[in-house]
Amino acid sequence: MMKRLMRALCPLKSQLLLAHSSGNFTSCFDLYSLCRFSTKSNPNNFPYSSHPTHARLQHLLLEKSKVGFDKLDDGLQVFDKMLLMKPLLPVLKFNQLLAAVIKMKEYSVAVSLFRKMRVESIPVNVITFNTLINCFCHLNRVDFAFSLLAGIIKHGFVPDVFTYTTLIRGLISQDMPHEAQLLFQNLIRFKLIQPNVVTYTTIIDGICKRGNPSVAVKLFKIMEKKGCRPNTITYTTIIDCLCKHGLVDQALGLLHRMTRKGISPNVITYSSLIQGLCDINRWHDVKLLLKEMDVRNISRDVFTYSILVDAYCKEGMIEDAEDVIQLMIQRGHYPDVVTYNALMDGYCLRGEVDKTLAVFESMKRKAILPDTLSYNTLINGYCKKLKVDIAIDLFQQMPSEGLTPNTETYNTILQGFFRAGRHVEARKFFKEKMMLNKGLQLNKVTCAILLDGLCKNGYVREALSFFQMMECSGLVPDIYIYTILIDGLSKNGQLEAARTLFSNLPAKGLRPNVKTYTLMIQAYFHGGLLNEATELFREMEANDCLPTDVTYNMLIRGCLQNKKYYEAGVFLDEMLGHSFAADASTASALLDLLEVQEPDPPLLALRDKYSPILKCLKGRECPGT
DNA sequence: GTAGGGTTAG
Numbered sequence: 001m002m003k004r005l006m007r008a009l010c011p012l013k014s015q016l017l018l019a020h021s022s023g024n025f026t027s028c029f030d031l032y033s034l035c036r037f038s039t040k041s042n043p044n045n046f047p048y049s050s051h052p053t054h055a056r057l058q059h060l061l062l063e064k065s066k067v068g069f070d071k072l073d074d075g076l077q078v079f080d081k082m083l084l085m086k087p088l089l090p091v092l093k094f095n096q097l098l099a100a101v102i103k104m105k106e107y108s109v110a111v112s113l114f115r116k117m118r119v120e121s122i123p124v125n126v127i128t129f130n131t132l133i134n135c136f137c138h139l140n141r142v143d144f145a146f147s148l149l150a151g152i153i154k155h156g157f158v159p160d161v162f163t164y165t166t167l168i169r170g171l172i173s174q175d176m177p178h179e180a181q182l183l184f185q186n187l188i189r190f191k192l193i194q195p196n197v198v199t200y201t202t203i204i205d206g207i208c209k210r211g212n213p214s215v216a217v218k219l220f221k222i223m224e225k226k227g228c229r230p231n232t233i234t235y236t237t238i239i240d241c242l243c244k245h246g247l248v249d250q251a252l253g254l255l256h257r258m259t260r261k262g263i264s265p266n267v268i269t270y271s272s273l274i275q276g277l278c279d280i281n282r283w284h285d286v287k288l289l290l291k292e293m294d295v296r297n298i299s300r301d302v303f304t305y306s307i308l309v310d311a312y313c314k315e316g317m318i319e320d321a322e323d324v325i326q327l328m329i330q331r332g333h334y335p336d337v338v339t340y341n342a343l344m345d346g347y348c349l350r351g352e353v354d355k356t357l358a359v360f361e362s363m364k365r366k367a368i369l370p371d372t373l374s375y376n377t378l379i380n381g382y383c384k385k386l387k388v389d390i391a392i393d394l395f396q397q398m399p400s401e402g403l404t405p406n407t408e409t410y411n412t413i414l415q416g417f418f419r420a421g422r423h424v425e426a427r428k429f430f431k432e433k434m435m436l437n438k439g440l441q442l443n444k445v446t447c448a449i450l451l452d453g454l455c456k457n458g459y460v461r462e463a464l465s466f467f468q469m470m471e472c473s474g475l476v477p478d479i480y481i482y483t484i485l486i487d488g489l490s491k492n493g494q495l496e497a498a499r500t501l502f503s504n505l506p507a508k509g510l511r512p513n514v515k516t517y518t519l520m521i522q523a524y525f526h527g528g529l530l531n532e533a534t535e536l537f538r539e540m541e542a543n544d545c546l547p548t549d550v551t552y553n554m555l556i557r558g559c560l561q562n563k564k565y566y567e568a569g570v571f572l573d574e575m576l577g578h579s580f581a582a583d584a585s586t587a588s589a590l591l592d593l594l595e596v597q598e599p600d601p602p603l604l605a606l607r608d609k610y611s612p613i614l615k616c617l618k619g620r621e622c623p624g625t
Numbered sequence: 626g627t628a629g630g631g632t633t634a635g
Binding site for chain 1: 626627628629630631632633634635
């Protein structure tokens with residue numbers, strides 16, 4: 001009977017079996033013993049009364065269940081006392097203790113305490129089970145979580161909406177959205193629970209994390225129709241998702257809708273929107289929202305400030321970012337590692353590696369521990385300056401700080417070697433440190449860096465065979481990878497191969513981006529295929545891919561070099577019409593026109609038309625064109 | 626006493 005029920009509930013039969021067969025938590029139990037040992041070694045450290053009355057202990061538990069213990073040891077000592085108390089405290093108090101431990105994110109400790117409770121036959125209830133299911137989900141052991149679901153039923157308890165909502169979240173966080181959805185559907189079909197606002201919000205969040213804002217909005221409407229009223233968190237989840245997909249106006253619409261319906265946005269709602277607006281450079285709207293927050297008396301938090309710091313840094317306005325940090329400190333918010341990482345990134349982007357290092361060190365002085373990203377940013381700073389050896393030193397220093405270099409760290413160094421022209425070391429680093437490192441997951445960025453490095457150093461054949469290897473290993477190349485290859489092939493005299501790759505893109509379900517088009521146009525020019533080049537330019541516009549200033553500059557140079565003065569003039573007019581400026585090499589190609597002695601009417605026309613600008617350019621007085 | 630949302634990205 002139970003098996004049938006479970007099968008209906010959970011599409012993870014094999015997971016369940018696995019959980020049943022391996023239901024031992026010895027490793028957690030060992031951890032508990034360790035913790036216990038450490039408490040026993042400090043018997044006089046108990047910060048509360050050495051003989052707490054029941055009432056006092058109970059009050060303490062209520063308080064700590066909301067905020068967590070100050071130290072893990074304190075919690076473990078309380079637990080030991082509770083085990084010895086007679087009569088035993090009610091299950092509620094044990095649950096509060098577990099809650100306090102979980103507030104400290106000590107999930108495996110909570111598991112071992114639960115295990116101990118079971119060994120000592122301390123009574124538990126469905127809330128205890130739910131708490132533990134949540135622990136396993138946070139420990140990425142949804143399989144164990146499901147075995148506890150079986151445990152609930154075995155004990156004659158009834159799993160409730162908390163149980164299932166937690167499991168759904170666990171499945172989603174373990175990247176099993178499909179299973180989460182199936183469980184949700186089955187719960188409704190078998191009328192096992194009435195999903196509440198948290199259940200719906202959890203599912204909506206899962207859909208959002210799969211990058212599907214329109215489906216999320218659909219479910220949002222369904223829940224309303226079913227009489228489940230979305231709350232601040234539901235709205236915030238959707239708003240954040242819309243913002244991350246650039247649908248900021250739709251998100252702003254939801255902000256208005258929620259306030260109209262009497263649901264108050266909070267600091268997270270506003271921070272998500274501010275982030276979305278920053279991403280698309282709508283600074284004016286950012287200011288409006290910040291004002292709106294003030295009006296509503298919603299104060300900014302570290303997240304909000306970090307978003308602003310990051311946005312200023314990405315715009316190169318680091319002084320403003322520094323001001324934001326000063327302001328937040330004045331207002332009693334302390335910048336954290338994320339805030340400083342954003343600042344470091346800003347300096348790194350500007351190429352000021354010394355200042356990047358200064359931020360890194362000031363962080364350490366303030367006892368804010370740098371994380372892997374801090375290191376990655378600093379390493380990137382040095383790599384950009386081609387100081388790869390310093391980058392390697394930092395990379396080797398990471399383990400002593402308790403940090404493991406991740407794929408990004410390795411990728412950054414690989415790129416550093418290639419940029420510095422040290423391709424022999426780059427290839428050695430890739431083969432020995434990356435390929436042979438079983439714990440390292442290589443990704444598309446790795447492939448892109450490697451392919452680009454190989455192509456730019458003339459190893460096109462090696463790049464191609466690596467590309468094939470990558471396809472075989474299941475990594476699906478994206479448009480960035482193809483763009484690198486197309487560029488590499490064409491610049492190494494294999495225009496036809498580049499052309500074939502380019503024309504096969506649609507068959508692979510890929511759309512060329514501006515860079516792909518621009519590089520392909522450049523390749524045609526190099527190969528003397530002028531008609532193909534200009535045709536492709538018109539084709540990209542027709543495909544809604546808007547040319548950038550780089551495209552125009554390249555196009556104009558290509559025309560000039562090939563003496564297509566009439567076309568050059570047309571594209572020049574077009575570029576100026578889009579308020580793009582000529583870059584240095586286009587400007588110099590235009591200057592060369594003054595020297596050309598040919599009775600070519602389009603050349604003369606072009607020279608006449610732009611002679612004031614050209615003369616000005618020659619005097620180097622006119623900025624821009 | 627148990628479940629849900631946000632900042633960094635080479």
